[in-house]
Amino acid sequence: xxxxxxxxxxxxxxxxxxxxxxxxxxxxxxxxxxxxxxxxxxxxxxxxxxxxxxxxxxxxxxxxxxxxxxxxxxxxxxxxxxxxxxxxxxxxxxxxxxxxxxxxxxxxxxxxxxxxxxxxxxxxxxxxxxxxxxxxxxxxxxxxxxxxxxxxxxxxxxxxxxxxxx
Amino acid sequence: xxxxxxxxxxxxxxxxxxxxxxxxxxxxxxxxxxxxxxxxxxxxxxxxxxxxxxxxxxxxxxxxxxxxxxxxxxxxxxxxxxxxxxxxxxxxxxxxxxxxxxxxxxxxxxxxxxxxxxxxxxxxxxxxxxxxxxxxxxxxxxxxxxxxxxxxxxxxxxxxxxxxxxxxxxxxxxxxxxxxxxxxxxxxxxxxxxxxxxxxxxxxxxxxxxxxxxxxxxxxxxxxxxxxxxxxxxxxxxxxxxxxxxxxxxxxxxxxxxxxxxxxxxxxxxxxxxxxxxxxxxxxxxxxxxxxxxxxxxxxxxxxxxxxxxxxxxxxxxxxxxxxxxxxxxxxxxxxxxxxxxxxxxxxxxxxxxxxxxxxxxxxxxxxxxxxxxxxxxxxxxxxxxxxxx
Numbered sequence: 182x183x184x185x186x187x188x189x190x191x192x193x194x195x196x197x198x199x200x201x202x203x204x205x206x207x208x209x210x211x212x213x214x215x216x217x218x219x220x221x222x223x224x225x226x227x228x229x230x231x232x233x234x235x236x237x238x239x240x241x242x243x244x245x246x247x248x249x250x251x252x253x254x255x256x257x258x259x260x261x262x263x264x265x266x267x268x269x270x271x272x273x274x275x276x277x278x279x280x281x282x283x284x285x286x287x288x289x290x291x292x293x294x295x296x297x298x299x300x301x302x303x304x305x306x307x308x309x310x311x312x313x314x315x316x317x318x319x320x321x322x323x324x325x326x327x328x329x330x331x332x333x334x335x336x337x338x339x340x341x342x343x344x345x346x347x
Numbered sequence: 348x349x350x351x352x353x354x355x356x357x358x359x360x361x362x363x364x365x366x367x368x369x370x371x372x373x374x375x376x377x378x379x380x381x382x383x384x385x386x387x388x389x390x391x392x393x394x395x396x397x398x399x400x401x402x403x404x405x406x407x408x409x410x411x412x413x414x415x416x417x418x419x420x421x422x423x424x425x426x427x428x429x430x431x432x433x434x435x436x437x438x439x440x441x442x443x444x445x446x447x448x449x450x451x452x453x454x455x456x457x458x459x460x461x462x463x464x465x466x467x468x469x470x471x472x473x474x475x476x477x478x479x480x481x482x483x484x485x486x487x488x489x490x491x492x493x494x495x496x497x498x499x500x501x502x503x504x505x506x507x508x509x510x511x512x513x514x515x516x517x518x519x520x521x522x523x524x525x526x527x528x529x530x531x532x533x534x535x536x537x538x539x540x541x542x543x544x545x546x547x548x549x550x551x552x553x554x555x556x557x558x559x560x561x562x563x564x565x566x567x568x569x570x571x572x573x574x575x576x577x578x579x580x581x582x583x584x585x586x587x588x589x590x591x592x593x594x595x596x597x598x599x600x601x602x603x604x605x606x607x608x609x610x611x612x613x614x615x616x617x618x619x620x621x622x623x624x625x626x627x628x629x630x631x632x633x634x635x636x637x638x639x640x641x642x643x644x645x646x647x648x649x650x651x652x653x654x655x656x657x658x659x660x661x662x663x664x665x666x667x668x669x670x671x672x673x674x675x676x677x678x679x680x681x682x683x684x685x686x687x688x689x690x691x692x693x694x695x696x697x698x699x700x701x702x703x704x705x706x707x708x709x710x711x712x713x714x715x716x717x718x719x720x721x722x723x724x725x726x727x728x729x730x731x732x733x734x735x736x737x
Contacts, residue, residue, distance in 0.1 A: 199403075207407055208479040211554070211615055215484060238365070242372045250400045253517065253524050254483035256389055257379035264372040271365060304485050307384060308532075312485065 193341040194228050215315040218323040227334045229270040241267035262296045289327045293320035397519045411479045471624035487530035494521045504623040510588045510611030538577035542567045554615040559606040
């Protein structure tokens with residue numbers, strides 16, 4: 182029988198995703214703003230890889246809607262991106278999990294670039310102006326951030342688990 | 348049935364089910380986006396759902412605000428005193444200017460009463476402060492810290508000390524989103540204050556530029572010309588400074604000249620903003636009104652015809668002498684009238700006369716706010732013109 186997601190498993194997931202949401206609207210200077218890593222996606226990828234049954238497509242969709250509301254973007258834009266991202270991670274989860282770190286980071290880059298392509302496609306359909314070239318640097322930053330974020334979240338999860346058991 | 352579904356779901360929880368669910372969510376997302384884009388149902392849903400995400404803005408906003416507060420607390424009293432003195436000086440200068448303007452305003456009011464036009468509309472201001480959050484990078488929007496709780500309404504114009512900033516697009520409980528004039532989807536009806544030429548300024552997605560892509564090739568536009576809101580379109584009251592022309596491209600093979608302008612408002616760094624309260628739309632003097640006043644004053648037609656001409660023919664420098672450009676006629680004569688009272692009778696007839704000669708002109712004298720707020724730019728103008736002559 183599949184275990185139901187208990188509270189101590191859900192806690193860290195929700196907290197870290199909330200932090201990611203906040204990070205994605207915190208003000209940055211205009212120059213570095215396009216370089217902001219897609220925090221929500223990165224955190225989502227981590228939990229999708231490391232837990233089972235929590236990050237469902239529906240959860241990703243709701244999270245995306247939340248992000249849409251928060252950033253005031255077209256409702257469904259981030260939701261679409263995150264659902265596709267979650268689908269890909271879930272689908273290739275067994276392989277992704279046992280990749281060496283650098284290879285995993287490259288997969289993350291591919292996922293983020295794919296997401297940006299979807300966003301650009303939507304934006305161009307809508308007739309908004311296309312983003313500058315630095316927009317494509319954000320996935321690279323995301324890839325560079327990934328190993329450190331992975332370590333950080335892994336530690337955080339371990340600490341949370343210990344606290345729950347003691 | 349529900350239970351049956353669950354069992355089936357469990358059995359098919361392989362790749363196929365995952366893909367099926369993916370398709371479902373993709374479909375929902377696409378439908379949502381299409382509906383949001385077209386403004387069907389979704390905006391209302393959004394307005395409601397915005398309440399849910401508002402706390403996150405507070406979370407982001409609070410520490411930054413606290414930080415700024417502490418920072419200003421620790422600023423040396425020396426620099427505070429200096430700043431205070433600067434501000435006091437500035438206030439004095441502005442006040443002396445304001446006194447002059449106030450008398451002009453009364454004058455103007457009286458002349459308008461003579462003209463039988465409706466009185467000017469008082470425009471109310473409301474302070475607002477920028478909220479430090481970064482929204483969707485594809486559109487130029489900002490958050491302000493006033494919402495439904497302070498009666499902010501969709502469509503209100505937002506300005507800062509220097510010029511027009513944008514308009515309120517979505518209103519939340521304690522926050523509102525403002526679309527900047529530099530947003531690629533924003534178009535602002537403007538007027539070149541020197542010549543009265545009307546056009547539309549489009550955003551380019553760059554906080555330091557606006558584009559005026561459809562000026563007539565022979566239009567009289569120069570570097571340094573001031574753009575003010577024209578008051579057409581009813582969103583922005585007329586006469587507020589918007590931008591300064593930076594370059595004009597009249598290259599061959601184009602239907603129109605394209606000008607680039609630099610917005611005056613501190614779009615990327617301003618924090619303090621003013622919301623203009625929409626004046627309750629009073630019965631505007633309609634085109635019929637403007638036309639109907641004409642037959643009573645036939646002698647006014649001649650000057651009006653004269654005014655209309657130069658605007659189309661791109662005012663020669665020769666027309667630049669004393670009364671500024673004739674095409675600003677709907678403002679300039681009033682200026683003159685203020686200086687010399689007896690002239691009032693001839694000149695006040697002009698705006699209505701202009702109304703008769705072309706629909707375009709009539710539109711300018713249509714919103715009372717337009718001319719009411721327009722006092723300032725022409726004043727600057729005539730000064731400039733004098734300066735050129737000397």
